[in-house]
Amino acid sequence: MHSLLVSPFLGQYLLLRPGHPTGVQIPESRYEELRNAVAQERPLPAWLGHVTTQAWNMRLLDDGARDQVLVRDRSRLGFGKASWEINLGCDHDCGFCYLGEKRFAGLAWEDKRLMLDMLREAGVLWLQITGGEALIDSQFAAAYEYVHDLGMMVQISTNGSQLHKARMQELFAGLRPYRLTVSLYGATAETYDTVTRNRGAFDRFVRGLDLSRDAGLPVRMNVIVADENAHEVDAMVRLVEQRWGFPHQVFSNMSPTIGGDSAPLVSQAAKYLTARTPFRGCNAGHTFFHVDPHGIASICKIGRDPSVNLMTEGVDALTRLGDIAETLQTRTGGCSGCSKSGACRTCRPLARLHQEAGDNRSLYCLHGGYGS
Known part of the structure; x- marks a missing residue:
């Protein structure tokens, strides 16, 4: 190795x-x-x-x-980063999840290897493995080891539910990720288990984070604030800072599901919503991209349609993502001719999800009062 x-x-x-x-x-x-x-x-x-x-x-x-x-050899395609949903299945059932319905489905092992080979050929050096909950996938460990063999720097995004298990601690001790990003949903068992709809989840979570701290794993915490746990915001931050000492960020803005359902927005804690910075464009589809559990590649996790199928079209299909990105970022529909586009804090793909969900414009649009 x-x-x-x-x-x-x-x-x-x-x-x-x-x-x-x-x-x-x-x-x-x-x-x-x-x-x-x-x-x-x-x-x-x-x-x-x-x-x-x-x-x-x-x-x-x-x-x-x-x-x-x-x-690693040079890539003729020139991408640098990607994210991959190994599976959409999850052992938590948070009401604000942007994935909506989370089904266990994905590629067979040989197809996963083929897809990961294509990511390396595309030039991907930094790879985020996510889900659903990535660590509950039966092939996660094998995929994680294979990604390391290919020479990628790996970030794992997880709810932390599996970190108390010896096999996970052994895996990460032998092959360290460059970052382990863990979401926190409450500071007490009552709140955490209620938000995740998973009895005993908080106790397992705390044991896993204690072990990760003792092992010196590179954990970064995402403190997720919703209406159900907003009363514990300060307590969640204290838990991270005083018990574990991990760096952290606080997230409070929800988005519609990737299918355009506005249900997650009901969980937003209005008091804690924050204004995003003005959107100045991004390199989605040009230097990075996203791959779902079936090998479907899109410009990012939000802008999923149009997309390309790596498994049927091969790695060269990624060359079309740049043009797709330019099309998706064009302000069409309700955003056409917007007089405030230069100050808008919402990228066009995310605004489109809000519009398809029939959301109140105040949640994403300056004309509706968002960020004012």
Whole structure:
């Protein structure tokens, strides 16, 4: 298993250590030097040891040092990041979930491998594995290990329900993610179990976070605020800061489901809603993309239609995402000719979901009072 990763990334060249969030940018000449040394089984250059010591206090083993370095080839497609829903199934049943109905369905194992191979060929270096709840997928561990073998830096998004299990702690201790993003839904068992509709969930969650803290895993917390748990906002933040000491963010703005159902918005805690910053565009579909459990790729998690089918069309289908992104970001329908588009805080795909759900414009539109 490699302990160093050398990879092109959006016109740059990076030296990374799997499981660590920081990296070192290197010039193209040093990328080529490392690529040739590994390919030709020659000794690694002396400067590499100096860099790894300075960056991570890491000493390369003299015996078999080349085996510690994985050098990725350039991609003709030039993507850098992606997110992947391994499965939409979940062991929680939160009413505000943007996924709506969460069915257990997805690709067979060989098709998962094929899809992940295509992500690497596309140039994806940073991969977020999410769900549903990713860790309850029966093939999660195998997929996680395979992604590491391909030379990707992995972030896991999870509700934390499985982190108390020894097999998960062993998996992450052996192959660290560069980030483990965990959502928190309450500061007490009564509130947490009510929000997730899962009896005993809070106790399992706390045990898993305690183990993750003791293991030094790179956890980042998302404190999710809804009407059902808004009375515990301060207590949730104290729990994160005082018990675990993890960095955290507070999220309170809900969105319609990906199918256009406005049900999650009922759970919003009006007192805690925050104004987003003005939307200035993004690189969705150009440098990053999203893949659902069936290998359907879209520009992002929100703008899912139109999409391309990796399993039937192959990796070259991703080249169409750029044009799809430009089309989806065009302000059409109720946003055509908007006089406040320069200050709008909602991207067009998200505004479209709100419109299809028949939502009050005050939730997403400056003309309706949003963010004023």
